[in-house]
Amino acid sequence: MPLETIDLNVTIGDKQILNNMTIKLERGEVLILMGPNGSGKTTLAFALLGHPKYQINKGKIILDNNDITDYPTYQRALMGLGLAFQNPVEIPGLRLSMLLNAIQMKKSGSSFDISSIDPKLIIWARNKARELGLQPSFLEREVNVGFSGGEKKRSEMLQILTMDPKYIILDEPDSGLDVDGIKLIGETIDSLRSAGKGILIITHHAEITKFVSPDKVMIMSKGKIVDEGGIELIKKVEEYGYKDYEGVQ
C-alpha cells in the first residue's frame, strides 16, 4: 500500500510546474528526492497535501489505494499524510503545546474541545522535545514565532511525531542545523522507518544521508523525475551538479 502520484500535472496560475510526475513511496522506505532550485520539489510536497494554489489538471494522487486527488488538506492529514515544512509560517498567539494538543485530539477522533488539555500528551511532548534537543519550556512559545532555523526543524519534527502519520514528507529537514542537529534528525528518521513509515526527504545537499541511508534516490528536474538510483547518485550530483539533467526529456 504505497503513496504515489501517477502522471501528475500541477500548475500554479498559468505556469506548469510538475510534468507527468510519477513517484511511489512504500511504507518502511526512505526515499531521497533531490533537484536544482525551481525543479518543483516543494510544489510536489504542497500538491501532495492539496494546497489550494496548486491546480492539478491531470493525473492522480493515491494513498493506500484511495484516490485522494480531490480530498481537502485536513482529510489527507487525518488519513496519515504528514508534511514538515521548509519555511513554516509564524502563528502569533498560538502556543506550540496547544497545537500539539489539538493534533492529538484530532488524531484520536475525539470531539474537538479547546478546553480539554491532555496532561499525558504534555508530558510525552516534553520528553520528546528534550530528545529533539529542545527545552520543555519551548512548548510554551508561539508556533514558529522567532524560532531559529534549527528550532523550526525540531518543532516540525515534534509535530510530525505527534501526528504519527503513515507517510511523512520532509522538506529540507536538515537546512539550518549543525552536525549534531542533522544527526539527531537523521536518527529520528531512521527509527521512523523501522516503525514502518514511508518517508520522502526533499533535500538539495543530502548531508542527512550520512546518518540515515536511503532506500532510493530520485533526481528531479523541471517538474519530472529524470533519474533514479541508489546512494551513488548523490555522489554523482555532488561532484557534477545537475547540468547533465538539464536536457533530459
Place this chain on the structure above:
Amino acid sequence: MGSPIELAKDKELKEIVENKGIEDILGKSVPYPKDIEIKGKITKDIIEEISKSKKEPQWMLNLRLKALELFEKLPMPNWIAGVESIDLEEFAQYVKPKVEVAENWDQLPDWMRDMYSRIGLPETEAKVLSGLTAVFDSENIISRLKDELKQKNVIFMPMDEAVQKYPDLVKEYFGKEFPMADHKFAALHYALWSGGAFVYVPKNTKIVNPVEAFFIIGGEMEGQFEHTLLVADDNSSFGTSYIHFIEGCAAPVLRNYSFHDGMVEIYAGKNSQVYFSTLQNWSRSIINFNNKRAIAEENAHVEWVEGSIGSKMTYTYPSTVLRGRGASTKNISIGISNGPYIKDVGSKAIHAAPDTKSMIISKSISSNGGIATYRGLVKVLKGAERSFSHVQCDSLILDEKSQAYTLPRNEVDEPTAIVSHEATVGRLGEDQLFYMASRGIREGEAKALIVNGFIRDVLKSLPLETVSILTRVIGLEFSELGSVG
C-alpha cells in the same frame, strides 16, 4: 481616602478634581477648530463674467453655477484648524488667465531680496525665481518636448484652451474624478477655477521622462484656482513633476493672494501608469488647499509624490479610487512644518475592486513650534476581495515645542482583505545635537542632516532631479535663511 478638597491640595489632582474631569484635560490639549469667517460674497454675475471672458461652452458655465450653489450650502469643514477668515472678494480679483505677481524687483519684501543676495544670485535670476518674469524661458527644452508629444498625439495645453479646443474630450472627464460636493472648498474651486493644464495621453502611448514634462505644465500651474486634468487612456503611461519652484535654487515663491485652492484630477485607464509629483515651497502667508484625486481602472497604477514645505497652512490629501480589478496606488508624502505652521497632509485609498493594492508612506517633520498632521483613510468595500493595504507614517519632531498628529482611519468591509498601518514618532535627541556640535556642525545643519536621513528610504523611490531639489530645499529650510519669512 481624602475628601475631594484634601485631594485637591495635591498639585497633580487639582486639575481633575476642580470640576474638570478627564474630558476637559483631553479638551485642553486638542486645538478646537474654530469656525472660519467668510467675508464678502461671490455672486452669480461674477461667475458669468468669468465664464464669458473665457468664452466657455454652456455646460462649463452650468458647472460653475452649480458649484457656487453647493459652496453656499455646504458646511465649513470642521477638520480645519487655524484658518480664521477668508475674503471672497479678494479671490474674485485673481480669477484671470494669468496671475499677476509683484510687478518689479522693488516690490519684493526685503527679506526675500536679502535672501537672494546672500545666496549669491544675480538680480535677473532672482527675478525669474520670484515669478516676476515668465517662469520658463528654457525654450529649447520646451520645443523639443512639444515635438515629441505632438508626434505621439498627446494633447498638452492650458486648461482654458482645452475647454475651447477639445470640449467633448474635456467634458467627458472634467469634474468626474473629484466630485464638487466633496467639501466646501472643492465646490469653491469649481466655481472659480482658472488656469491649470490639460493632458490627454492616447491609448498605448508611453511618455517616459517625467521631469521634462514639468517645464510645460509649470507655467500653467501658476494660479489660485488652477485645475489640472490628466487623462491616461488605456495602456499608456505618463509622469509629471509639478515643482513649485525652479531647479537651481529653492527659494520661496511669492504670491499676492493668500488662499490657494487648486485641484488635480487624474483618470488612469486600463493598464496605464501615471506618476504625479508636487513639491511646494510657498511663502508663509499662504493657506494652501490642494484637492487631488485619481480614478484607477483595471490594472492601472497611480503614484502620488507630495512634498510640502512652505505655506502657512497646507491641506492636501491625494486620493486614489481603485475602481478596476488589480489597480494599485502608491502615495509618498513628505511634510515639513518648520516654524509655527501647519501641514495637514495625508492620503485616501478606496479599494472598490478585487486584488487592489495601496501603499502609503508618509514622513512628517515638525520643528520650531510646527504641527505636522497625517490624516488618512483606507476604505475597503465589500467585494474588493484579496485587497492589500499598508500605511507607514512616521513623524520626526525636532524639538520639544513642536507637535505631530497621526489620524488614520481604516474601514474594512471585506473579510479577505489585509489592511495594516504602522506609525512611529521619533525625536531629535540632545545627545545627537551635542555630538554634531562637537564636530562643528551647527544646529540648523544638524537638523537638515537628520531630516534627510529620516526620509532616506522614501527618497530612493523618487527621480534624481526631485531628490536633489528636495535635499537642497531641506538644507535651505533649516539653515538660518530658511527660517525667515
Place this chain on the structure above:
Amino acid sequence: MNSFEINIENIKKHKWQDIGDSPTTKYYTDWSQYEKILNKQGELKFEKPNGKFDFIVGPCGNSNKAYEPKLIKPEESKLASYHFYYLNEINEINLDSGEYAISFCNPISERWVSQHLIVNIKENSNVSLLIYEGRKSPGSSVIEINAHKNSKSNLAILLDPEIKYPTAYLIRKAIYSQASMNSMTFSTPTLMNRIEEKVVLFDNSIFNHKSLTLSYKNSRVDNIIDTIQVGRNSDSDVSGLGFAFDSSLSSVRGTDIITYDGRKSRSNFIVEAIILGNSARAYTMPMMKIETGDVISATHKSAQYRVSDDILFYLQSRGLTYEEIVSLLVYEKSLSMANHLENIKEKVQEFIKQKLDRIFKNQL
C-alpha cells in the same frame, strides 16, 4: 430620577458627536439605537448576580454612596448627560491591599438604566480586582478607577450584557504619580455596545492595558481607548483586539496623547480587528497626538485581517478543519490577552473561555 439636575430639554438639542469619525462613516457608534430607548418606560427589577463577591453594587447590594463623580462630568457629552439623567446614585468603594471581586446588580428592564461605580485604590497598596457586570437592560454604566500614588494594581473589567439591548460603558481611569496598573477590559456584544475608556497617566506611572471585544450575529461594538499622558516619564502600552463574526461590526480605536507636560514619556498603541464572518466589518482608527518632541518613543500599529491562507494551510496539514482552526486561534489569542494580569489571570481566562464557548459551541 434626575438626582444630578440635568436640564434634559437642553441636552436633547445637542448632537451626539461634534465631529464625524471619518469622511466615509459619519459615526462608528450607531446613536439611533440609543435614541430609540430614551423614551421607553416599564418595569425595573434588580437581580443579585451569581457568585461570591466582596462587594455588590446597586440597590441589591451593599456599597457606599458617593455624591460626586470625579473623572467624568455630565457636560462632557450627550451620552454622559443621559447617563446622569437616568442615574439614581453613585457607589464608591475604597480598597487597601488585597484581592477583590466586585459585581453590579443586574438590572432587568426594557428602559434605560444607569449605574455608576467609583473605586479608589489606596496609595502604596497592592490590589487585585475583578469587576463584573451582566445587565439585562439597555443603558449606561460608568466605572471610575483612581489608582493613587505608588499603588500597584491588576484590574479586570468583565462585561457580559444581554445582546438585545443597546449599552454604553464609560470607563475612566486615573493612574497617579508612580502608580502602575495592569488592566484588561473584556466585553461580549450587544445591538450597539459602545465601550469608551479614557485613561490619564501622571508622572512616572505605568499602564499596561489590553482590551478584548467580541462581536457576533448582527451586533455592533465600538471600542474606544484614549490615553492621555500628562506626567513626565509615564509609560503606556495599550492593545485593543476585536473579533467580528457573522455580519457584525467591530470598531477598535482610540487616541494616544502625550502632552507637553508628559515629556520623556513612552507609548505604544496597537489595535487589531479580525474579520471572521463573511459579512463582518472591522474598523480601526489608532490616533496619536504628540505635542512635544521630547518623548522617548511613541508608536502605534493597526491591522485588520482574516486568518491568512498560509496559516490555514499549515494547520490543515495538521488535520484541523477551518472551523477548528478559527476556534483554536480565537481562544488562544483571547486567553493570551490576559497574560499580564498576574494573580487574577486564571479567573479572567475562565470568564473569557465561557463566553467564547457560546460562539464555538453553538450556544448563541
